[in-house]
Amino acid sequence: MKLLNQSPKLWACLLSLVLSQSLMSAEVLKVGVVSPITGATATFGQENVNGIKLAYEKLKKAGGKKFELVIEDDKSDAIESTNATRKLINIDKISAMIGEPTSSLALASAPIVQEAKIPFITPTATNIKVTQVGDYISRACFTDDFQGVVMAKFAVNTLKKKKGLILIENTSDYSKGLAKSFSDEFLKLGGKLASTEELTYVAKDTDFQSLLRKVKRANPEFIFVPGYYVEVGLIIKQARALGITAPFMGGDGWDSPKLFEIAGAAVKGSYISNHFAPDDKDPIVQNFVKEYTKIYGVKPGGFAALGYDSVGIMNAAIQKAKSNKSSDINAELVKTKNYQGVTGLITFDKDRNPKKAAVVLEAMETGFVFHTKVNP
Amino acid sequence: MGQNVAFFLWDCLQYLINGISQGSLYALVALGYTMVYGIIRLVNFAHGEFLMIGAMCGYYALQAHLPMPVAILVAMLSAGLLAVVVERLVYRPIRKSGRIPALITAIGTSLFFQYFGQLTFGADPKTIPPFITEKIYNFGEVNVSNVQLAIFVITMLVLAFLWWLTHFTKIGKAMRATSYNLQAAELMGINTNKIISFTFFLGAALAGLGGMLMGYTMSVEPMMGMNLGIKAFVAAVVGGIGVIPGAALGGFIIGIAENLVAGLYKSSFRDGVSFFILILILLIKPSGLLGKNTKEKV
Amino acid sequence: MDYYLQILLIAGIFITLTLSLNLINGFCGQFSLGHAGFWGVGAYASAVYSVYYALPLPAAINMMIAIIVGFIAAALSGILIGVPCLRLKGDYLAIATLGFGEILRIIITNTEKIGGPRGFINIPHWANIIWVYAIAAVAVVFMINLKRSSFGRAIISIREDEIASENMGVNLFKYKLFSFTIGAGIAGIAGALFAHTQQFLHPSNFNFMWSVIILVMVILGGQGSVTGSVVGAIVLTIVPELLRFAGGNIAAWRMTIFPVLLILLMLARPQGIFGPHELGGSKLRSKA
Numbered sequence: 001m002k003l004l005n006q007s008p009k010l011w012a013c014l015l016s017l018v019l020s021q022s023l024m025s026a027e028v029l030k031v032g033v034v035s036p037i038t039g040a041t042a043t044f045g046q047e048n049v050n051g052i053k054l055a056y057e058k059l060k061k062a063g064g065k066k067f068e069l070v071i072e073d074d075k076s077d078a079i080e081s082t083n084a085t086r087k088l089i090n091i092d093k094i095s096a097m098i099g100e101p102t103s104s105l106a107l108a109s110a111p112i113v114q115e116a117k118i119p120f121i122t123p124t125a126t127n128i129k130v131t132q133v134g135d136y137i138s139r140a141c142f143t144d145d146f147q148g149v150v151m152a153k154f155a156v157n158t159l160k161k162k163k164g165l166i167l168i169e170n171t172s173d174y175s176k177g178l179a180k181s182f183s184d185e186f187l188k189l190g191g192k193l194a195s196t197e198e199l200t201y202v203a204k205d206t207d208f209q210s211l212l213r214k215v216k217r218a219n220p221e222f223i224f225v226p227g228y229y230v231e232v233g234l235i236i237k238q239a240r241a242l243g244i245t246a247p248f249m250g251g252d253g254w255d256s257p258k259l260f261e262i263a264g265a266a267v268k269g270s271y272i273s274n275h276f277a278p279d280d281k282d283p284i285v286q287n288f289v290k291e292y293t294k295i296y297g298v299k300p301g302g303f304a305a306l307g308y309d310s311v312g313i314m315n316a317a318i319q320k321a322k323s324n325k326s327s328d329i330n331a332e333l334v335k336t337k338n339y340q341g342v343t344g345l346i347t348f349d350k351d352r353n354p355k356k357a358a359v360v361l362e363a364m365e366t367g368f369v370f371h372t373k374v375n376p
Numbered sequence: 377m378g379q380n381v382a383f384f385l386w387d388c389l390q391y392l393i394n395g396i397s398q399g400s401l402y403a404l405v406a407l408g409y410t411m412v413y414g415i416i417r418l419v420n421f422a423h424g425e426f427l428m429i430g431a432m433c434g435y436y437a438l439q440a441h442l443p444m445p446v447a448i449l450v451a452m453l454s455a456g457l458l459a460v461v462v463e464r465l466v467y468r469p470i471r472k473s474g475r476i477p478a479l480i481t482a483i484g485t486s487l488f489f490q491y492f493g494q495l496t497f498g499a500d501p502k503t504i505p506p507f508i509t510e511k512i513y514n515f516g517e518v519n520v521s522n523v524q525l526a527i528f529v530i531t532m533l534v535l536a537f538l539w540w541l542t543h544f545t546k547i548g549k550a551m552r553a554t555s556y557n558l559q560a561a562e563l564m565g566i567n568t569n570k571i572i573s574f575t576f577f578l579g580a581a582l583a584g585l586g587g588m589l590m591g592y593t594m595s596v597e598p599m600m601g602m603n604l605g606i607k608a609f610v611a612a613v614v615g616g617i618g619v620i621p622g623a624a625l626g627g628f629i630i631g632i633a634e635n636l637v638a639g640l641y642k643s644s645f646r647d648g649v650s651f652f653i654l655i656l657i658l659l660i661k662p663s664g665l666l667g668k669n670t671k672e673k674v
Numbered sequence: 675m676d677y678y679l680q681i682l683l684i685a686g687i688f689i690t691l692t693l694s695l696n697l698i699n700g701f702c703g704q705f706s707l708g709h710a711g712f713w714g715v716g717a718y719a720s721a722v723y724s725v726y727y728a729l730p731l732p733a734a735i736n737m738m739i740a741i742i743v744g745f746i747a748a749a750l751s752g753i754l755i756g757v758p759c760l761r762l763k764g765d766y767l768a769i770a771t772l773g774f775g776e777i778l779r780i781i782i783t784n785t786e787k788i789g790g791p792r793g794f795i796n797i798p799h800w801a802n803i804i805w806v807y808a809i810a811a812v813a814v815v816f817m818i819n820l821k822r823s824s825f826g827r828a829i830i831s832i833r834e835d836e837i838a839s840e841n842m843g844v845n846l847f848k849y850k851l852f853s854f855t856i857g858a859g860i861a862g863i864a865g866a867l868f869a870h871t872q873q874f875l876h877p878s879n880f881n882f883m884w885s886v887i888i889l890v891m892v893i894l895g896g897q898g899s900v901t902g903s904v905v906g907a908i909v910l911t912i913v914p915e916l917l918r919f920a921g922g923n924i925a926a927w928r929m930t931i932f933p934v935l936l937i938l939l940m941l942a943r944p945q946g947i948f949g950p951h952e953l954g955g956s957k958l959r960s961k962a
Contacts, residue, residue: 207638479768480940495927
């Protein structure tokens with residue numbers, strides 16, 4: 001029973017630690033961040049936090065009202081995510097929050113912030129349901145529906161291809177939603193699907209030969225894969241090895257330099273819709289890319305760019321707000337208009353979804369280059 | 377209709393080939409599970425993490441412009457040494473406390489390395505190029521790559537090596553003796569602690585090798601060990617845990633079944649099928665396909 | 675203080691869950707690694723009732739129905755899994771239950787109507803912390819009484835020595851299946867509470883890792899000890915959260931510190947904090 005006898009002291013010690021921390025938290029305006037730094041979706045979360053930190057460090061040097069950033073990890077887990085959110089609200093007394101980057105966990109924490117009336121902006125949760133939770137929830141990215149429409153129009157009007165095929169990641173709502181909005185628009189524009197069978201795969205699959213055999217027989221003019229870059233990279237690599245030559249198309253889930261590491265030159269000739277183009281000549285973008293690369297040693301992807309912009313948008317609202325009260329910050333946040341971020345000119349509509357342009361990027365041998373800009 | 381039937385048969389053949397290649401990798405990982413279980417009756421949940429750390433070290437060796445064979449050696453050695461250290465520091469003290477504490481410790485070790493990996497290496501997947509330049513041969517509707525063939529051959533060589541090791545060398549005989557009865561082996565003058573360390577080293581080194589070969593299809597990331605470890609473990613149990621040829625057989629069965637299900641039905645059920653087979657086998661023959669039935673002593 | 679309430683609430687749900695696994699693992703000695711699957715079945719089944727089939731009744735009565743639905747669904751899946759699997763022993767049973775737990779989760783992930791991989795949203799807020807602790811208290815009383823009853827003693831005898839207890843006339847299969855089914859059912863109740871307090875379910879909450887965490891709670895407290903389960907559940911819910919407050923490097927590395935603490939505890943006290951004992955030193959058996 002040795003452990004037991006010691007434990008009251010241990011608890012008292014830890015509790016006093018907790019109390020002293022919460023007592024110190026007077027007066028400073030705080031902005032909370034919850035992101036998956038460990039766990040299954042950590043690869044997105046870590047990049048997202050990098051972008052957030054970069055923006056914060058930059059703002060610290062600028063003038064105006066100051067705020068402090070409190071970052072919590074949620075282990076890519078729904079319970080941890082809601083715990084972390086509540087901790088930020090009750091213990092750290094945050095006034096605003098940069099929310100979860102993935103849609104499913106953003107859906108888990110959004111009701112809590114809505115109830116606490118804390119302004120919440122998610123960098124990259126593209127699922128339409130997220131901002132429907134309430135008037136304190138907004139986002140920095142466009143929604144899946146918009147992206148699907150952009151790519152369908154691009155396939156039919158620009159590439160002039162009318163016989164397509166869609167590969168869906170069956171375990172991801174993002175992939176399903178994007179596939180649906182794409183196929184709706186594509187069929188409306190007179191396109192045809194090359195196969196009636198629904199072709200699906202799951203996250204963490206590594207062998208797509210069986211799927212690709214069906215693709216080869218359907219012989220489509222292009223293949224739309226609304227998935228994430230790890231699986232997409234393998235799909236493209238294995239497709240080319242099988243002799244499938246049709247171009248691939250996808251969404252922002254492809255956006256990572258890792259795609260080219262995985263698939264190599266096979267990606268060349270593919271097209272994706274994205275939030276921003278790293279080779280955009282705009283000095284804002286170029287500055288961001290330069291600073292990010294200097295600190296983290298890799299080029300930023302969409303998760304970093306949108307994390308960066310989320311802090312910027314929130315900061316603009318904080319500066320404009322007439323007090324540090326959450327309701328005042330939110331009143332300014334929902335009015336966001338013509339905010340110039342690295343992902344474009346951002347204006348919120350009445351549902352707090354940004355109206356902004358998407359870019360279509362074309363894959364070269366080592367990276368994506370800007371192709372066209374599509375306005376909403 | 378005729379064409380569809382032909383396509384179906386070609387498909388089955390292709391999935392069979394893919395399954396054998398993937399199964400070879402499961403087998404390599406399952407061997408480590410089986411050897412460790414055979415010798416100390418511990419389900420080593422951290423085995424997949426040894427693989428991950430090995431593959432990570434191999435990846436960094438490649439980044440440092442070392443040639444592929446050296447990188448593979450680095451991966452095997454680092455995985456093996458890590459396993460020896462973990463065994464010495466964690467598993468050995470807990471061994472006498474019973475199976476459940478040992479199991480919890482193994483799970484704790486596994487969790488530690490997963491999160492450690494995410495925080496040090498970063499969570500982004502890293503790619504290892506195939507260890508030989510890939511060439512694809514076509515036979516009618518079926519494709520076979522030289523990498524697939526090489527993976528199969530390497531696994532067979534490893535199996536032959538293990539068979540030789542356990543049957544014709546002194547240390548191999550000592551391993552079998554220890555696995556048969558640890559205390560009796562100790563009484564016969566075998567340094568069982570040394571044998572256990574060696575088994576851990578060997579099993580983890582094979583996992584490291586498997587990790588490097590996987591560069592062909594997979595990327596290396598800190599959470600990879602979890603899923604792969606469970607699959608390999610399932611393979612080991614299906615074949616008969618503790619039995620070396622069983623691990624190989626189990627690996628092939630799981631690999632083939634997964635490819636058939638993913639190809640002919642839906643890939644969402646790929647993971648489900650391995651568990652389904654596992655339960656089926658456990659119900660029909662609880663000690664696994666090649667396992668020996670043990671009678672309970674009163 | 676919402677945050678503290680949330681932690682308390684999660685701890686309360688885990689008390690019930692840990693007790694339910696303790697019945698299977700600690701009392702009966704059957705090693706299950708798929709317990710989160712039953713928790714998930716209960717949570718999803720009760721949520722399906724409240725979202726799609728809820729009757730126009732007061733919330734409290736509806737919550738009772740949801741709990742009963744959760745219990746029945748989880749208990750049925752417990753029977754379904756228990757009948758074929760309970761013939762297995764030790765590690766093999768653990769692996770088989772692990773497999774079933776994962777299969778249950780894969781089915782949930784592939785069912786669109788309950789949200790699939792996105793998660794199940796819009797579950798009504800019927801339960802609160804009072805519900806959670808009332809149920810936990812009922813579970814504690816049930817377990818203590820079971821432990822003292824002849825029925826419970828029969829179950830415990832299976833853990834101590836199957837062959838001996840069979841010779842004493844204990845119907846092994848019947849008692850094993852009973853503890854497995856009731857354990858699963860209670861986990862289902864915890865699931866119903868979880869669904870109606872969190873209002874959001876995600877398949878990732880019911881994967882293998884959570885089965886392990888529940889098992890660790892049982893082991894940490896001490897197998898077969900009711901007090902131990904309560905303490906284990908509370909400690910393991912609070913420690914990862916406390917590490918958030920440690921600041922700086924410790925908070926950043928909390929996910930690696932947690933397993934290290936776990937290993938150290940296992941090395942220092944493999945039988946758990948309480949071993950098989952209860953608070954106040956009462957124990958049911960001398961050293962086996």
